[in-house]
Amino acid sequence: MPSDELVALKTKAEQRNRANRICVCTAASCQSVGADRVHKAFEAEVNKSQREEQVEVRAVGCMGLCSAGPLVRIENDETAVLYRNVTEQDASALAQSIGRAPVERLICPTDVPFFTRQHKIVLANCGQIHPERIEDYVAVGGYEALYRAITEMTPGEVLADVKASGLRGRGGAGYPTGLKWQTVAKSPDPVKYVVCNADEGDPGAFMDRSVLESDPHRVLEGMAIAAYAVGANLGYVYVRAEYPLAISRLRLAIRQAKAANLLGQNVAGTRFEFSVDIRLGAGAFVCGEETALLLSIEGRRGQPRPRPPYPAERGLFGRATLINNVETYANIATIVDRGGASYASIGTERSKGTKVFALAGQVKNTGLIEVPMGISLREIVEDMGGGVPAGGRIKAVQTGGPSGGCIPNEHLDMPVDYDSLQQVGSIMGSGGMIVMDESSNMVEVARYFMEFSMSESCGKCVPCRVGTYQMHQILSRMLSGCAGPGDLSMLEELTRAVGETSLCGLGQSAPNPIKSTLRYYRSEYEEALRKSRPSMPLAEEGVR
Amino acid sequence: MTRITLTIDGETVQADEGTSLLEVARKAGADIPTLCHNEQLKPHGACRLCTVEVVKGKRTRLVASCAYPVEEGLVVRTSTVEIEKHRKLLVEMLYPTALHLAKRYGITKSRFEAERGDCNLCGLCVNYCREVAHRNVLYFEGRGIDRKVAFVPGKAQECSSCGACFELCSGGFVVTNHGTVSLNERI
Numbered sequence: 001m002p003s004d005e006l007v008a009l010k011t012k013a014e015q016r017n018r019a020n021r022i023c024v025c026t027a028a029s030c031q032s033v034g035a036d037r038v039h040k041a042f043e044a045e046v047n048k049s050q051r052e053e054q055v056e057v058r059a060v061g062c063m064g065l066c067s068a069g070p071l072v073r074i075e076n077d078e079t080a081v082l083y084r085n086v087t088e089q090d091a092s093a094l095a096q097s098i099g100r101a102p103v104e105r106l107i108c109p110t111d112v113p114f115f116t117r118q119h120k121i122v123l124a125n126c127g128q129i130h131p132e133r134i135e136d137y138v139a140v141g142g143y144e145a146l147y148r149a150i151t152e153m154t155p156g157e158v159l160a161d162v163k164a165s166g167l168r169g170r171g172g173a174g175y176p177t178g179l180k181w182q183t184v185a186k187s188p189d190p191v192k193y194v195v196c197n198a199d200e201g202d203p204g205a206f207m208d209r210s211v212l213e214s215d216p217h218r219v220l221e222g223m224a225i226a227a228y229a230v231g232a233n234l235g236y237v238y239v240r241a242e243y244p245l246a247i248s249r250l251r252l253a254i255r256q257a258k259a260a261n262l263l264g265q266n267v268a269g270t271r272f273e274f275s276v277d278i279r280l281g282a283g284a285f286v287c288g289e290e291t292a293l294l295l296s297i298e299g300r301r302g303q304p305r306p307r308p309p310y311p312a313e314r315g316l317f318g319r320a321t322l323i324n325n326v327e328t329y330a331n332i333a334t335i336v337d338r339g340g341a342s343y344a345s346i347g348t349e350r351s352k353g354t355k356v357f358a359l360a361g362q363v364k365n366t367g368l369i370e371v372p373m374g375i376s377l378r379e380i381v382e383d384m385g386g387g388v389p390a391g392g393r394i395k396a397v398q399t400g401g402p403s404g405g406c407i408p409n410e411h412l413d414m415p416v417d418y419d420s421l422q423q424v425g426s427i428m429g430s431g432g433m434i435v436m437d438e439s440s441n442m443v444e445v446a447r448y449f450m451e452f453s454m455s456e457s458c459g460k461c462v463p464c465r466v467g468t469y470q471m472h473q474i475l476s477r478m479l480s481g482c483a484g485p486g487d488l489s490m491l492e493e494l495t496r497a498v499g500e501t502s503l504c505g506l507g508q509s510a511p512n513p514i515k516s517t518l519r520y521y522r523s524e525y526e527e528a529l530r531k532s533r534p535s536m537p538l539a540e541e542g543v544r
Numbered sequence: 545m546t547r548i549t550l551t552i553d554g555e556t557v558q559a560d561e562g563t564s565l566l567e568v569a570r571k572a573g574a575d576i577p578t579l580c581h582n583e584q585l586k587p588h589g590a591c592r593l594c595t596v597e598v599v600k601g602k603r604t605r606l607v608a609s610c611a612y613p614v615e616e617g618l619v620v621r622t623s624t625v626e627i628e629k630h631r632k633l634l635v636e637m638l639y640p641t642a643l644h645l646a647k648r649y650g651i652t653k654s655r656f657e658a659e660r661g662d663c664n665l666c667g668l669c670v671n672y673c674r675e676v677a678h679r680n681v682l683y684f685e686g687r688g689i690d691r692k693v694a695f696v697p698g699k700a701q702e703c704s705s706c707g708a709c710f711e712l713c714s715g716g717f718v719v720t721n722h723g724t725v726s727l728n729e730r731i
């Protein structure tokens with residue numbers, strides 16, 4: 001028995017539904033190549049031909065194949081045709097093609113691995129529904145999981161489903177979500193909080209932004225279900241201030257959900273109460289670290305503090321706090337919908353479900369993909385990504401951004417899961433995936449990421465503050481040909497000490513790009529040393 | 545208060561719940577170097593010199609003992625070849641501040657370009673001012689390698705000149721009403 005609220009919203013969506021839809025991707029990448037103008041051109045076209053009753057022009061979120069943007073999908077209830085690199089001049093021809101033959105020259109084939117190998121859960125609605133209409137989300141089954149959870153399930157049953165799903169945190173570390181929820185649920189604290197980490201700061205990462213911009217209600221629903229399971233009544237979404245569209249869509253979504261009685265007091269007429277507030281990121285990468293993030297929400301300086309206590313025990317305002325990543329929450333409704341066991345049937349033994357990646361670098365197809373865990377890296381970069389554009393050989397794939405490592409070509413057949421990635425010296429990370437061709441200099445790659453870690457280090461603890469700086473100095477010396485003979489061993493000493501003794505994950509993982517490139521491309525470091533002219537090492541120039 | 549039993553450097557010891565590994569280990573006779581620790585203050589966890597090895601079940605890792613509470617059955621080693629290597633490197637990174645530790649580790653020069661003259665950012669002055677003196681006039685300005693101790697803008701006059709930060713300073717450097725002044729130079 002669905003709730004009256006959901007039925008009313010579904011009716012609203014049905015009434016609005018037109019036989020034909022022109023869905024224009026207006027997410028960031030397409031927007032940067034003129035999607036807004038394309039969208040306007042289609043509206044003008046439909047308006048001119050007075051077909052508003054038959055054709056809806058819909059602005060949707062990222063369709064995935066960003067490198068072919070602006071993307072437009074023309075669909076009715078039976079068929080859909082995707083068009084690539086659409087300009088405003090194409091609008092008239094495309095609009096007129098409705099009900100007739102498609103415009104061949106613009107067709108973007110969807111029976112290719114880039115699309116067919118995907119398994120969409122988190123991104124299921126991205127590029128499909130209108131992100132600013134709650135009724136569109138409800139029309140595709142949205143909020144039914146929440147309703148079912150709070151009316152038919154006990155918090156313990158919801159928790160059991162999440163545990164059975166095998167879901168692990170998508171924010172980087174891969175901690176089992178069910179275990180984390182259980183710790184918070186068990187806490188006797190009378191006040192608990194649920195926090196969503198949307199501080200996404202890895203260079204090149206835009207998975208969380210896309211989800212928030214394209215399907216914000218999915219995240220809210222996940223948070224509400226979590227709140228019910230752990231016994232919280234208040235939640236915060238901590239979003240990067242640099243994501244204005246995500247913020248405004250989330251704000252709107254919260255207002256709509258409240259108006260529809262899906263957030264707030266007595267959700268859907270039950271005794272469950274849950275409100276969500278937004279907090280804007282303070283602009284530092286380290287604020288994405290959970291303890292720093294919580295301090296920042298409290299209005300204090302966002303700086304990591306020692307754990308334990310973990311947020312699940314003592315977090316926001318000293319209360320038991322559940323903190324999860326955007327993508328983690330985005331999986332929850334599906335888990336409750338289909339059951340934990342069904343979710344656990346996707347993926348590998350220890351990595352369940354799907355993962356969203358932002359595919360970038362030297363590959364033909366770049367954009368946003370969602371793949372089942374366990375797919376091979378080669379399938380992603382060669383089949384889906386299409387390999388190096390000019391036909392060259394892939395040298396390495398970088399995953400995990402500044403906290404991850406480079407995986408060489410000879411390991412491309414490995415399955416993509418938490419443990420395998422760690423085994424080869426990288427990490428799953430939040431989902432950045434950069435393909436590098438033979439022209440890449442691995443010492444330069446290491447320096448690029450170290451520069452990021454160095455400038456984002458908060459400076460609190462010695463190994464990270466001084467160590468990232470010194471590692472960066474050494475790499476710079478190597479690249480500019482003035483490294484000394486002791487530099488390589490000093491670099492290795494630093495990678496170990498910084499990784500093992502730093503306070504938070506930033507410092508602990510900052511040496512990973514160096515470690516992995518040293519492991520597979522040591523000769524490039526040695527080459528840099530050989531090329532170095534023996535000059536006075538900086539260290540002996542004396543004290544500043 | 546619950547009593548917790550754990551092993552430190554091969555010896556079984558007991559401690560109250562909530563006690564830090566550092567406190568227990570020191571009581572048991574371990575000689576663990578620290579820079580940012582002070583009994584009157586909450587653990588800051590910045591210098592990482594107090595790093596020790598803990599074994600819990602199958603998992604072995606390094607943690608800062610000043611901020612890590614005792615846990616039942618934990619096996620702690622306060623000094624290993626690896627730990628001493630890390631400590632020495634940390635002291636070398638800070639050279640020429642914390643000279644007493646440099647002496648302990650036999651460091652007379654550093655392979656690294658010196659970070660700064662004498663403040664090692666242990667935070668004792670800042671935290672004392674906030675947690676004990678309740679003046680809150682000091683803070684850390686900037687981030688990363690540019691981080692430094694400074695007066696909270698506009699708050700310098702609120703310093704009561706209690707001088708406690710001078711006493712605490714592990715680097716021989718404190719902030720005074722007149723800006724940043726090296727204590728070493730004053731002596």
Ligand SMILES: Cc1cc2nc3c(=O)[nH]c(=O)nc-3n(C[C@H](O)[C@H](O)[C@H](O)COP(=O)(O)O)c2cc1C
Binds near residue numbers: 201202326
């Ligand atoms: C320096 C640093 C930055 C981080 N940034 C993010 C981030 O932007 N988003 C995120 O979800 N987790 C980030 N994390 C991980 C969080 O601390 C935390 O593990 C995560 O939010 C937990 O959610 P999950 O279990 O769903 O992954 C960061 C960690 C570190 C050390």
Ligand code: SF4
Binds near residue numbers: 458462504
């Ligand atoms: S590891 Fe780096 S970012 Fe983390 S607390 Fe230490 S200095 Fe700050």
Ligand code: SF4
Binds near residue numbers: 719
């Ligand atoms: S001025 Fe002294 S007490 Fe203050 S942070 Fe620097 S070294 Fe520590």
Ligand code: FES
Binds near residue numbers: 025026027030031
């Ligand atoms: S932004 Fe349009 S397809 Fe990704």
Ligand code: FES
Binds near residue numbers: 588592594
């Ligand atoms: S004494 Fe523990 S980190 Fe400084």
